[in-house]
Amino acid sequence: MEGFDPKIHGLDEDFVLTKLTKMKGCGCKVPRDVLLQLLQTFKTDLVINNDEVDIGLDSCVIPLRHPGLRLVQTTDFFYPLVDDPYIMGRVTCANVLSDLYAMGVSECDNMLMLLGVAVDLNESQRDIIVRLFIQGFKDAADEAETKIRGGQTVRCPWLLLGGVATSVAHETEIIKVDRAVPGDVLVLTKPIGGQVAVNSYEWLKNKNGKIEELNLDESKIRKAFKQVCEQMSRLNRNAAKLLHKYEAHASTDVTGFGLLGHAENLARVQKENVEFVIDKLPIIEYMDEIADRMIENGGEGFRLFEGRSAETSGGLLVALSERSAKAYIDELSSLDHAPAWIIGRVVEKSDDSVARIVGDAIRQSIISPL
Amino acid sequence: MEGFDPKIHGLDEDFVLTKLTKMKGCGCKVPRDVLLQLLQTFKTDLVINNDEVDIGLDSCVIPLRHPGLRLVQTTDFFYPLVDDPYIMGRVTCANVLSDLYAMGVSECDNMLMLLGVAVDLNESQRDIIVRLFIQGFKDAADEAETKIRGGQTVRCPWLLLGGVATSVAHETEIIKVDRAVPGDVLVLTKPIGGQVAVNSYEWLKNKNGKIEELNLDESKIRKAFKQVCEQMSRLNRNAAKLLHKYEAHASTDVTGFGLLGHAENLARVQKENVEFVIDKLPIIEYMDEIADRMIENGGEGFRLFEGRSAETSGGLLVALSERSAKAYIDELSSLDHAPAWIIGRVVEKSDDSVARIVGDAIRQSIISPL
The missing domain is CATH 3.30.1330.10 (PurM-like, N-terminal domain)
Known part of the structure; x- marks a missing residue:
C-alpha cells in the first residue's frame, strides 16, 4: 500500500x-x-x-x-x-x-x-x-x-x-447506544495514532527536516503508514454485527475528535450517570515514540496521549459486560484478523456523565496484523 | 429581498x-x-x-x-x-x-x-x-x-x-417519469434566465463596466434579481403534489444543465421513442434583452436561447396530457401565486428520443408575481 x-x-x-x-x-x-x-x-x-x-x-x-x-x-x-x-x-x-x-x-x-x-x-x-x-x-x-x-x-x-x-x-x-452501566468495560477495535502515522509519513516524503530534527526511524514510519492505511480501509462491519450478538450497551466510532472526544460524546448521552475511565491506550507501533519526542521538543505530540489526536476511519468504542467483551474481542479478531482491546471500564458517577484517561494509562504498542 | x-x-x-x-x-x-x-x-x-x-x-x-x-x-x-x-x-x-x-x-x-x-x-x-x-x-x-x-x-x-x-x-x-407519449404537452413551472439575473446583478454591484458597455437598465436588473431570489426560494412541492392528481407522464427539475439539458436527460429515459419539442421560452423579464445585447457584442449571452443557461432551484418540466396540463397550471398558479406555461409538445420519433428548441421559439417575458 x-x-x-x-x-x-x-x-x-x-x-x-x-x-x-x-x-x-x-x-x-x-x-x-x-x-x-x-x-x-x-x-x-x-x-x-x-x-x-x-x-x-x-x-x-x-x-x-x-x-x-x-x-x-x-x-x-x-x-x-x-x-x-x-x-x-x-x-x-x-x-x-x-x-x-x-x-x-x-x-x-x-x-x-x-x-x-x-x-x-x-x-x-x-x-x-x-x-x-x-x-x-x-x-x-x-x-x-x-x-x-x-x-x-x-x-x-x-x-x-x-x-x-x-x-x-x-x-x-439498531443498537441502543445509551445503556452503559457501572461494571461494563470499554473495548476499542483499532489502535489510535492514525494522525501521527499519516503526518510523520508526510514529513518523510516532503523532506522537511522533521525526521532529522526528531531523530526518527524512517523504516518504522513507513511500516506505521502501511498499518494505518490498512486499518482505515478496514470496515467496522463485523464489529457492528457483533454488537448485537454480545448485547453491547453503548457504542460509537472514533474519528475526528479523537478517542477521548468520542468517549465524552458517548458518555454524555448515557441514561445513567456514569464515568468512562480509560486506562490503556493501544497505539500504532512507534507512534507513541514520535509523540514523546515531539513533546520533549516542546510540541504537543498531536495530543495523542490526551486522546485528542484525530483518527480517520478509526475503530469502534464499545461498552459491554466484561464477560461479553472477551468473547466479542475473540470473535472479532478471528473475523477481521486484527486485534481489539479492553481499554477501560464504566464506573458510577454521582452527577453528569464524563470520560477521562487516567494519568498513568498503559501504552500498548500495536504491531500491524498484516 | x-x-x-x-x-x-x-x-x-x-x-x-x-x-x-x-x-x-x-x-x-x-x-x-x-x-x-x-x-x-x-x-x-x-x-x-x-x-x-x-x-x-x-x-x-x-x-x-x-x-x-x-x-x-x-x-x-x-x-x-x-x-x-x-x-x-x-x-x-x-x-x-x-x-x-x-x-x-x-x-x-x-x-x-x-x-x-x-x-x-x-x-x-x-x-x-x-x-x-x-x-x-x-x-x-x-x-x-x-x-x-x-x-x-x-x-x-x-x-x-x-x-x-x-x-x-x-x-x-413516486411518479414514473418515463411514460411520455406523443400528444402530451410540456409544462414549465418557473421562467428561465436565472443565471442572467444573478450575473447581471453582480456586474451592477461590482461596477465592472459591463452595465455601461451593454447599456443596461439598472432598475430592471434589480427587479429581475428580486424575482430570481423569490423563485429560487419557492419550493416545487405543490408542483410535485399535482403531478399525481393530473397524472403526469414524465417530469424533472431544471437546474445546472439548463432547460434543454434537462429536457434531453428526461427524453433519454423515456420508454417510447419521442421528441420533446420546445417552442416557447418563458424568460424572467428583461433577461432576454441582456442576452441579446451580449450576443450583439459577440458574446454567448449565457446560451440562454439555446436552453443551456444554468438555473439554480429552477422549475419542474412536466409532460402530461393537454387537458390535464391546463388544469395543472390553473391549480398550481392558484396555490403558488405564480404562473406556469405550456412550452412545447411531445411528438413521435422513429429512433432515439431527443429534445430540441425550435428555431423560432416564442420568447415570453415573465414579470415577477410579487
Missing part, C-alpha cells in the same frame, strides 16, 4: 494528491463546541429521546411513517490524507459507513458519493485521480454489500471526498 | 459572500459527459429499469427490504450565488428538495445539511454567516414540513452549501 507511484498511473512524477488540500482527513472538522453553538438554530429538532439521536453522535435515527421502521443516515466529507487515490476511495467509504456501524446497523441500503474535483487539476490528472478514487470507493462499498446509486460532483479548490450512507432498518437492527 | 446589507448583520461594509467562491450556484457542476465517463466504474450498478433511475435524473429510487417501500434520495451542494446568506440557505434547501419533488415525492423524511465554512472567514464573520444560512435552510425545511437531523460541516476554501434529502416512500408516492 505504501509509496503511491504517480508515474505508474500516468501522472507527473512529482504529483502529490495531499497537496490539493491544506487540511487532512477528519482533522478538517469544525470544532465541536463551535458546531454545537452554530447549530442552536436546530435546537427544537434535536431532542434526545428513545427515537432520535443527537447530532453529535454518529447517525441520525428517524421514526418513519411505516410502523417499526427507522431511517438511519449519516454523511461525512473531508480531504485526502494519503496520496493514493484508490486508498482514499476505500477510506472515505469505510469512514462514512462507520457511522452506521457504530449504531449496530450492518446493512447499508444506499450510498451516495460526494466529490469535489480540485480546480487545479488538468483534465488528464482529474480523470486518473477520480477514476482511482471511485474504484476504491466502489470496492469498499462492494465489500460492505451496498451499492452507490447517486451523488454529486462539483469543482472545488481542494479535492473533497465524501459520502452519505442510508439504511432503512427495523428498530431491532 | 434585494440588497443584502452586511452592516446590519455586523459584517464589514464591503463584505461580499459571493467572493468566497469562484463559481456560482449550479454552474459549478462538472459537465455531464465528463461525469458520465468518470462514473463508468459504476456501470453495473446503474441499470435503468422499473425500480431504479439513472444517475443523470433527479433522485435515486431504491427498492428496500421492506415490501412496497422505496428509498428516494438526492444530494446537491454548490456555492453561494447571492450575497444574502439567509436567502442562500432557503435556496439551497429548496434546490435539494426539488430533486425529490421532480419524482412526485412530496414528503421528505429527513434533510442533512452539508456546509463547508470558508477558511478566509474570521470567527465573527463565520458565526454571522453560518447562523443566517442555517436559519434560511431551516425555514425552507419547515415550509416543506421536514426536519434537519444530521449533516457535516468542514472548513473549505470556498463557502460550500448543500444538503441531502431522503424519503422512504410507498411506490405509489
